[in-house]
Amino acid sequence: MTDTAHTLGTSRTLWELAERRAAHTPDRPVLLQEDRTLTFGELRDRAERCAAGLYGMGVRPGTVVAWQLPTRIETAVLSFALARLGAVQTPVIPFYRDREVGFALRESKAEFFAVPGVWRGFDHTGMAHRLGARGVFEAYGPESLPDGDPAVLPPPPANGTDVRWIYWTSGTTSDPKGVLHTDRSLIAGGSCLAHALHLTEDDIGSMAFPYAHIAGPDYTVMLLLYGFPAVMFEQFALPGALAEYRRHGVTVAGGSTAFYSMFLAEQRKLPPGEKLIPSLRLLAGGGAPKPPEIYHAVVREMGCQLTHGYGMTEVPMITMGSPDDTVENLATTEGRPPEGMEIRIADDGSGNGEVRLRGEAVCQGYLDPAQTAAAFDEDGFLVTGDVGHVTASGHLVLTGRIKDIIIRKGENISAKEIEDLLHEHPGVGDAAVIGLPDAERGERVCAVVEQPPGAEPLTLAAVTEFLRAQGLSVHKLPEQLEVVEALPRNETLRKVLKYRLRERYSVMK
Structure with a gap:
């Protein structure tokens, strides 16, 4: 990590981090989308004006604001505006519908709800009113965000350890869980990602995932630490998105194992030796297991490196592969944890055991106190439900989930x-x-x-x-x-x- 990135990483809050980056490189781009560019200085200035507009609507420090918005420049501006105010924000994945959205609004007790209006043929505003949401407002186009004079704003938050984020687990087998995060836990997660990937201010990243996912702040923290931009994709699909990757000269792409497979499928349509994205040097991601053959196929066929990591809504970044790792470690492990992330393996006697975590990037628990009590062991380690072991070199190998073990x-x-x-x-x-x-x-x-x-x-x-x-x-x-x-x-x-x-x-x- 560079000296500048290390210094910025000591920021107490996300807003402090954004302000410090804007002061350091105000004219460098941070977000690229189609023909639009937002610089670090503009992110700070537009977020402050948006914060003033939200303040005029009644949003105060501690006010719970839900937002269900696609991956757009305006979404990032709104999120940083809420961070400037010290509001509690609860992002909701834009593909969720009445059941999941209604649950999130009820459990978080959201006082305001930002929606994109009609998006991809679905009326989010209508759903919000149908669910009885409070303080509904639309925030989609360039001129849609609340606006005001920053002179009315109270001082920005100074404490980065208060809960200001409620993220939602997928709820695939039951109701979602509201995961409680602080600015510091999100900065710690993003710092892990930034430190492992060895990126520079000359790189150009990409966000092909929902900004409302925990990966949103994870990735944005990395941009703020290293001062390089990312291309935002409101709707990711291949081969349609390839033109934007090529036009902006993206050097770092990824998302998850499924994304690697999609890029590989497109690469295989081209003549041997022709690169799918000429500027691409690194695929990076996490969120799902990575078979070793996927790693080898990407390196062999796409002509770029692949690093994979391990994270979850409760801990946005736990371990990450690094480009200077060995081929064996890149292919078969999830990388190493950063300094400050403790991994404990509750060994079952077979050499593998349940993975447990403790560190600054770990969430504060859940909205439901009973879920929090069940999630941490007596030493304060988060019980993940994942099974694996740590190698002699400190790399984590995941072998499955406890629920994914078949007993025959x-x-x-x-x-x-x-x-x-x-x-x-x-x-x-x-x-x-x-x-x-x-x-x-x-x-x-x-x-x-x-x-x-x-x-x-x-x-x-x-x-x-x-x-x-x-x-x-x-x-x-x-x-x-x-x-x-x-x-x-x-x-x-x-x-x-x-x-x-x-x-x-x-x-x-």
């Missing part, structure tokens, strides 16, 4: 181990392995796969023969194969929703 005839089987091997099969585009109820075995192993275009249809016999040849133990071989057109995914980082697969195929045999 009393033997524990890692779904991730089988998935990683399946990704090496040329007839597999993506794969998810799940345990299904079985009267004789307790659970049986089921592999659900997507196939790439033009691939020969897969059979269970062909899959098990391939896995045997790869050295997989007989008791781990799938006993059921399902081939699907597309695995079910969420709308944020395109993570596979295994609960839907279990619901679909859970018939006792």
